[in-house]
Amino acid sequence: MAAVWILLGKTRFPAELIESSKDHGVRTASVPFDISADFIPDLLREQDERLRQTSAAEPPEAPEFADIIHRSRVMARLIQRARRVAIRNVPVLIEGESGTGKEMFARAIHRASTRRERPFVAVNCGAIPGELIESELFGHEKGAFTDAKQPRKGYFEAADGGTLFLDELGELPGPAQVKLLRAVQEGEVVRLGATRPFKVDVRIVAATHRTLTEEIAAGRFREDLFYRLAVAVLKIPPLRERTGDLGGLVDHLLDQVNREAAAEPGYREKRLSAGARNLLVAHMWPGNVRELLNTLRRAAIWSDSAAISSEDVREALLPVAAVVRQDLLAKPLGGGFNLPELLKDVARSYLQRAMDEAHGNKTRAAELVGLPSYQTLSNWLAKYEVQG
Numbered sequence: 001m002a003a004v005w006i007l008l009g010k011t012r013f014p015a016e017l018i019e020s021s022k023d024h025g026v027r028t029a030s031v032p033f034d035i036s037a038d039f040i041p042d043l044l045r046e047q048d049e050r051l052r053q054t055s056a057a058e059p060p061e062a063p064e065f066a067d068i069i070h071r072s073r074v075m076a077r078l079i080q081r082a083r084r085v086a087i088r089n090v091p092v093l094i095e096g097e098s099g100t101g102k103e104m105f106a107r108a109i110h111r112a113s114t115r116r117e118r119p120f121v122a123v124n125c126g127a128i129p130g131e132l133i134e135s136e137l138f139g140h141e142k143g144a145f146t147d148a149k150q151p152r153k154g155y156f157e158a159a160d161g162g163t164l165f166l167d168e169l170g171e172l173p174g175p176a177q178v179k180l181l182r183a184v185q186e187g188e189v190v191r192l193g194a195t196r197p198f199k200v201d202v203r204i205v206a207a208t209h210r211t212l213t214e215e216i217a218a219g220r221f222r223e224d225l226f227y228r229l230a231v232a233v234l235k236i237p238p239l240r241e242r243t244g245d246l247g248g249l250v251d252h253l254l255d256q257v258n259r260e261a262a263a264e265p266g267y268r269e270k271r272l273s274a275g276a277r278n279l280l281v282a283h284m285w286p287g288n289v290r291e292l293l294n295t296l297r298r299a300a301i302w303s304d305s306a307a308i309s310s311e312d313v314r315e316a317l318l319p320v321a322a323v324v325r326q327d328l329l330a331k332p333l334g335g336g337f338n339l340p341e342l343l344k345d346v347a348r349s350y351l352q353r354a355m356d357e358a359h360g361n362k363t364r365a366a367e368l369v370g371l372p373s374y375q376t377l378s379n380w381l382a383k384y385e386v387q388g
Helices: 002-009 043-055 073-086 102-111 130-138 174-186 212-217 223-229 246-261 274-282 288-302 310-316 339-357 362-368 374-383
Strands: 018-021 025-028 092-095 120-124 163-167 203-208 232-235
Touching: 073 102, 073 232, 073 339, 092 102, 102 120, 102 163, 102 203, 130 174, 174 223, 212 223, 246 274, 246 288, 274 288, 274 310, 288 310, 339 362, 339 374, 362 374
Parallel strands: 092 203, 092 232, 120 163, 163 203
Antiparallel strands: 018 025
């Protein structure tokens, strides 16, 4: 049993270990080494998952999605859905926190689509000044405004035949949403300063870190535009909910850091100590994959040796910003507040996490969320439309 406590205390659940005896009483037990949490994988459940995939005759992963590093069930399901929708010529809405890889998903969907040989045009809607949005999206004719010395294609025209990726869609102001709705509905655009519309054939993939249903309730986003674009909705979970993905991501991103810095003067290829790896795995990563990558870059710079130590990682981690967050129990009432929907979202989130952490084992998942049996869990999964 002592070995079990050492494994747990030095990996997943950092803790102070104590020992007791008649001669010495109770005292702190010194264990002068670190164990990487990656050395104690759940091997049996991994084998069970492989058997499940084989029996279900699921196709091998598409190469277009190979850059999305994952081991978790929740990401495997998400990629499976993205692969299915990629070959359909329908709009896609990708939701997720900042740094979760929404553009990576959009590019993978484009590469897996029938439009793969045509342009992929990415637009950051939040970076376009309000007075230039119409010109940037739809183009303009010569003389349309003071600085329009030449006619110019807009993003819609540049993406004709391919995919138009509208990043940070939730940042578009109201007037621009109206014009975008017409372009999506009619499949045509009018250049600024022109009178005749012309047809464009683009597939819209939009992304936002906002929850657009909440934006609609607050009057900041058009409901009709939302339903035009939300034909296929993909919600990328934050890194803290992707159980099992961190180890693989850390290795992949550290390889990237080593490749980027290989030609720099005096650079030594870096590897992680067990203690450093455990710190990375235990962190919550509010900035998600982007924050993880930049932390590894900093740690590689701070490290004097080939091995990145736990101290290097501690110095590389950024303090969590002191932002005012609306707590689950302190949301303002009125203005679209909906208690049944809030409770449904909470139940879905925890049920999905439990199924993911239990690798689909309903008995274990029921234990994780405090339900009496797998039958009760099955009822909850059906009630809240969570895939079992």
